Amino acid sequence: MAVKVVAQGTGILLVTANVGSLFEDPENLQKLWLREFYQTVHTHKPHFIALHCQEVGGKNYEASMSHVDLFVKELLSSDAMKEYNRARVYLDENYKSLEHFTALGCCYFLHETLKNIHQFDFKAKKYKKVTGKEIYSDTLESTPMLEKEKFPQDYFPGCKWSRKGFIRTRWSVADCAFDLVNIHLFHDASNLIAWETSPSVYSGTRQKAMGYVLDRISDQRFEKVPHFLFGDFNFRLDSKLVVEILCSSATMQTIRAADTNEVDKLIFREVDNDRKVVLQLEKKLFDYINQDVFRENNGIQHLEYDRELSVFKDRLHELQISFPPSYPYSEDSSQGKKYMNTRCPAWCDRILMSYSAKDLILKPENDEKAVVYDNIGPNVCMGDHKPVFLSFRIAAGAGKPIANKHKCCVVQ
Secondary structure (H helix, E strand, O other): OOOOOEOOEEEEEEEEEEOHHHHOOHHHHHHHHHHHHHHHHHHHOOOEEEEEEEOOOOOOHHHHHHHHHHHHHHHHHOHHHOOEEEEEEEEOOOOOOOOOOOOOEEEEEEEOOOOOEEEEEOOOOEEEEOOOEEEEOOOHHHOOOOEEEEOOHHHOHHHOOOOOEEEEEEEEEOOEEEEEEEEEOOOOOOHHHHHHOOOOHHHHHHHHHHHHHHHHHOOOOOOOOOEEEEEEOOOOOOHHHHHHHHOOOEEEEEEEOOOOOOEEEEEEEEOOHHHOEEEEEEOOEEEEOOHHHHOHHHHHHHHHHOOHHHHHOOOOEOOOOOOOOOEOEOOOOOOOOOEOOOOOOEOOEEEEEOHHHHOOEOOOOOOHHHOEEEEOOOOOOOOOOOOEEEEEEEOOOOOOOOOOOOHHHEEO
16 A cells, blocks of 8 residues: 655545444454454555544443453554554553543554654643654553543533543644544433423533533643544434424324333324324434435435534534434444434534634645545444544645744654
């Protein structure tokens, strides 16, 4: 896989992947996942790869961390990645530390032809040349090459700790500096609560956490540089509006729990047609009669109900989505396109950028494939989340170069 840094710029591949499912079935899912990942690398031939993972170790992380180590070892030693002779891997594996554990993993791979590459030391406030392959795990808090934070406890719904937070690294590639932020925001705990209001209470919690991250990465502690945020944002469609559209001609039946009188289930039936059930809604059930509406035309007709990012439209940019909702896919390794009936399908996994980062992206005329925003493994099982990638090129010295007089930008 010969890759040369030529006049058209430096190839960048950003990938976000919630990998929780891989460690539940490493024998089948992991092999499929890696094959599709390697194929994406082969197709786009990037010089710099950033892979941001969430839920490293899966739900039973205490038992699965050995699988994580094998997964990383495979990535670093595989024949498909042999031309990437430098790497940095940061794994938050310290699951015993409730106040710090995020289950985030950041993997960065540098092609052998890429010469001018530095990583920022947040403690020394200077860039350092990247050589060799290094893996960091357990206590990432003491690693000066990144910033890691778990969201404050009062941000968590019901103040129940969960693995949500972010990791920031800063890079200089081809004299162009930028931040890469791995992020995992809060999920919808109950479909019934999400359905009650428009927008849902959960979207408000995500909005608050997102604002916290944006403020932290743009505060006065360090020089501001362009930033890319990619991870599992858990953005959901506006559930109340989607149900209204999907069940526009249906009647609703409410079933309450006998002991608490709380709503336990909603059943939507057609008015005629033998009162056929259209949708059943429970805390963790979203069973709609026709999943194809989320697959046809890649489901993009539902993007009008994807509204959570609109609050940040003045601070963040996203390329046009043309792939189907990235979650919740079946975890059956023989099923590649089927959604589970647990949640309403949504574009949870995204790649966002500051407007200054958008300006770094080269868009050559007459080359529509120069910038690609898509999912990985559209036809095979990749776990409950399909990874999402952005492939693009940056011109040498684009944006703010590190070769300037700022004290925080001294190259070591």
